[in-house]
Amino acid sequence: MKKSRYCVFVAPFLFLIFGVVLSGIGQPLLFDVNPRYEVKNLSEFTDSNEFSVRSGLPNFFKKIKRNNSSIKVAFLGGSITRADEQYRLQITNYIQSFNTSCVVKGINAGVSGTGSDLGACRLYEQVLQYNPDLVFVEFAVNGGTSQAIEGIVRQIRQHNAATDICFIYTIAREQYMIYAAGQVPDNIKKLERIANYYQIPSVHMGLYPALLEKRNQLIWKSNLPVENKIVFSNDGVHPTEAGGNLYAQSIARALKKISEVESPFFRKKRKPIFKNSLIDATMFSLNQYGVYSSGWQLINTDDVPELKQFAPWFKEVLSASTSGETYTFTFRGSAFGIFDIGGPEVGQLEIVVDGKVVQLVKSPETTMLSLSEDKNTGANLLNRFNQYCNNRYRGQYEFIELPKGKHEVQLKLSAVLPDKKAILGLSNLDDYTKHPEKYLQHKVYLGRILLNGRPLR
Incomplete structure (x- = not known):
């Protein structure tokens, strides 16, 4: 027509924006560890599908173990990354616990309602110019196109081959049912292809909440409290404080395991997967x-x-x-x-x-x-x-x-x-x-x- x-x-x-004002947009790009924000009630949940270690985060953990070292951790993503009182602040605090003598700075490169193509464009200005040691990449909900995600990976490694990367996968709406059925959402499968090709660790943040929902211990979406149950979100996308803590727990479990793995630093140069990557x-x-x-x-x-x-x-x-x-x-x-x-x-x-x-x-x-x-x-x-x-x-x-x-x-x-x-x-x-x-x-x-x-x- x-x-x-x-x-x-x-x-x-x-x-992704309906009903969501760009809260906290005036926050500074660089932020300090805030001890107020802890990963609460870190469970002993174990599931081999929750994360993949792959080549680990060898440079990051080697540096953070040095006394009086200085670490920068970047968070690149959408509104779930940008949000205050969510996983970004909790994980920065958790990273500090690996070495209290280390000075940890965070980089808040979350822009609400925007996808990985914009992320690839703003990567240098909002992340790489600050020379981060570790970059978390979160675009599964906000449109993580394979070409843009590969462009982000290659830009980071071209800027500094020693910078470690970790993919983290949030989920939206009924995707929790896919995890509960033992499967992985199709959009995340595409990102996993890139993670596997470049040997990047990845975390399925929605797996544990999905299994809690399956056990009738969690409600995925509700505007009201539900007795004896965790309300994960009010809109099916953006976590409540309790839901955000479950997301933070999943990353913390992955970091703890990765920190225990001896991963030698060796990154083979690879050709791009896609001809139209946003390199x-x-x-x-x-x-x-x-x-x-x-x-x-x-x-x-x-x-x-x-x-x-x-x-x-x-x-x-x-x-x-x-x-x-x-x-x-x-x-x-x-x-x-x-x-x-x-x-x-x-x-x-x-x-x-x-x-x-x-x-x-x-x-x-x-x-x-x-x-x-x-x-x-x-x-x-x-x-x-x-x-x-x-x-x-x-x-x-x-x-x-x-x-x-x-x-x-x-x-x-x-x-x-x-x-x-x-x-x-x-x-x-x-x-x-x-x-x-x-x-x-x-x-x-x-x-x-x-x-x-x-x-x-």
Whole structure:
């Protein structure tokens, strides 16, 4: 079926955001161990399927055993990783217990509602530049595409071959039934293929909760307490405090076992599994490269109350509110995108590639958009407004595939407003009705340009 001329796209993985504000988004990227957050009631649960040691974490454990050493542990993932009072803080504290004389720092590279393709782009800026000793990678729920996950692995090892990696697998909705039946969810099987190929340890965090549910000791989803049972989550995705503790327990059990295994450091160089892996994924601020028209403004996010929460990601954003304003850059590679901020006032962008306005369709092979050769198919505008921009601001992104090569890209602010009233729906019109002036704008807040490639000056 043909779509209307002003059919629009929104960022992928939005199903993870409903009912979830980006809590804690203003947290600093680097954080200290907080003894308040312990792995509580660590059980003696044993199941050979809960984790795979593979080549272990030899460099990490060798370093942490030294007196007065300094360790950095990075957590790369989505909202479950970003959340305060969850596994990230508990595991950092647990790692400290291996050597109390060691100085342990954490890196909070969790971005709610975003997948591994954005993770591959933000890896250097938010993780690798701090030279971590260990990187936990959590994207099973938020869209862990194989190509992006392999790109993350190869980028880490290219940056420093001694950096250890551990895959951790969270689960969503009815996936616990698959574990309870003795199987592994299909999306996690794909990630396990990469873990096995590169000999990376992995942890099935959902296995133990799934078995507790099978034993009638746990309720996977409930908004209310249930007597004599653990309520794992309120929404089927994001753990409660009790559910999060079960996730932390699974990682702690794996770390304890891995620490007992003598794993010699030897990493054979391997060819990529996928031809289109995001090995060259990166991102850059808009004032580093490119040319923009006079109507754009560089805004310091610390100076704007609504945007201050995004300062750990973007010290500045490039913003425009007048239709026709353009930002142009060139690059060599196979994909580009934007990492931006959504809100009530945001509008739409026209995308011009190599001098031609493009039509965008969902790629059949990846989570990205791709170009349509049919002018009547797809969308000619990239909408930055969606139902989750209802009286709040949120991080979001979009990624677009291109034929590999040199390209000039222009982002042009459109005069066409999306039908925000229809997008919000009848049940979400309270703020729209009270403050229509917010929604009748078409601003954009661009934080980073995403690339699978390299920018050209």
